[in-house]
Amino acid sequence: MACKPTLPPLDRPTGWRPMDELVPVDESTPVDASYDWLIVGGGITGLSAAMRLGEVAPQDRALLVDARPVGWGASGRNSGFLLDLPHKFDLDHPDTARLDRIMKLNRGAIDRLHEQVDRFAIECDWSPVGKLQGAVKKRGTGMMARFCEALDKIGQTYEVLDRQGCTEIMGTGYYAGAVFTPGSVLVDPLLLVRGLARNLPGNVTLRDDAAVVEFAARDGGFTAKLRLSGGDTRVVSARRVILATDPYTREFGYMKNRILPTITYASITRPMTREERSRYKGRMNWGLTPADAGGTTLRMTADGRLLIRNHYGHAPRYRADGAVLARVAEAHKQGLDKRFPRLSDMPITSTWGGVVSLSRNHATYFGEMAPGVFSANCYNGVGMTRGASSGRLLVDLAVGHRSQALDDIIAVSGKPSTLPPDPFLSVGVSGRMKLVEWESRSEM
Ligand SMILES: Cc1cc2nc3c(=O)[nH]c(=O)nc-3n(C[C@H](O)[C@H](O)[C@H](O)COP(=O)(O)OP(=O)(O)OC[C@H]3O[C@@H](n4cnc5c(N)ncnc54)[C@H](O)[C@@H]3O)c2cc1C
DSSP states (O other): OOBOOOOOOOOOOOSSSOGGGOSOSOSOSOOOSEEEEEEEOOSHHHHHHHHHHHHHOTTSOEEEEOSSOTTSSHHHHSOOEEOOSOOGGGGGOSOHHHHHHHHHHHHHHHHHHHHHHHHTTOOSOOBOOOEEEEEOSHHHHHHHHHHHHHHHHTTOOOEEEEHHHHHHHHSOSOOSEEEEESOOEEOOHHHHHHHHHTTOOTTEEEETTEEEEEEEEETTEEEEEEEETTSOEEEEEEEEEEEOOGGGGGGGTSSTTTOEEEEEEEEEEOOOOHHHHHHOOSOSSEEEEESSTTSOEEEEOTTSOEEEEEEEEEOTTSSOOHHHHHHHHHHHHHHHHHHOGGGTTSOEEEEEEEEEEEOTTOOOEEEEEETTEEEEEOOTTOHHHHHHHHHHHHHHHHHTOOOHHHHHHHHHOOOOOOOOOTTHHHHHHHHHHHHHHHHTGGGO
């Protein structure tokens, strides 16, 4: 039976670049009737899969489709941290061999992205400046101490900064302390994914104006009905499918009661003026993630823009409610003002929400969901490096290309546990998220 996926909404997209730059990278290459591979989703996962197909199966023909221009989805909406270390819930795992595997996967992803950024001269503010893990009050400093213990366990170097050290870097005395680790890279995520999309291998056709409106398994393969910009439709068939659709994977009939679509919000300012810069006493180009997962992510970009991200919500319809966006914008402004009172006249130019998939048991999925259908999802909010590894290694899994990296990703992945049905789910998730926000209020 064919499924008819609910499409990603035409909501307010990323504020990293002006909206008029968010047009399809390719809406004109003809679409044929059949391909060896169909990749759905032009985010970091789908683009990495497409890149890999050029390396290990250059004789195969692939079609990569996205309902929206590349960068419209989470991969162009995020805070732009390419994280090298295990993050959030992964860090709590007692097995150091597991943490080591995650670290190797993340660092492998950063190395490959770096190589692609260099090879294709992608201008995405690639900044190997590491990152800070910051704490505001006692709750955060406790978590910071546990982060240091985890780093000791896996033999990673770090530097602990006190309030003064934080102030020197960030120009704000808001943080009681932070742990600096050198391996993460900061980027403009929108420019990164659009740069990759413009440089796909010759055996991959991209159409980022093509929504999959029907999908079915048929005759040992798959058919997808595409709706193109302008309203025309095409039916394509493929032997293998990669669903690089993160939360939308459940719209294709898989993992329906295991994926929790979750929204988080970011805001960005315009670049500081020369005069504002003279009032700002910190350095340029740094990034801070919260020691408490429920806290606030903060960045000062190389060109002097401040980015702030926090708040989570359940997003069964994959979009931000207008009233919530307005409330979040206000909260983000207050968040910046209390950190940078001297810059309180610097306006936020955009606030947006972005949807990612979470799993109840924090397991990240990677594998063949049904014969011929490959997917990875539930990156639990930290999917830029994990998505890059996953896309590439899904292709390896499908073609039987064994490697240590493939063994590693299989070993650290799992099956998201089932979620309760609605209305218990919505009530339970909203209540849980509110509780987390309340508990983390001192770190916001
Ligand atoms: C505000 C925010 C900040 C974040 N910060 C970070 C960070 O700093 N570092 C980090 O590692 N992670 C971060 N994340 C998470 C990260 O962005 C995601 O984990 C990652 O981008 C997921 O990539 P993906 O390619 O799997 O999915 P996506 O980028 O979501 O791509 C899925 C694509 O599928 C397409 N699609 C869905 N249905 C259809 C259909 N029917 N037909 C055609 N196309 C379809 C969508 O349009 C979408 O483009 C953040 C997320 C948000 C929202």
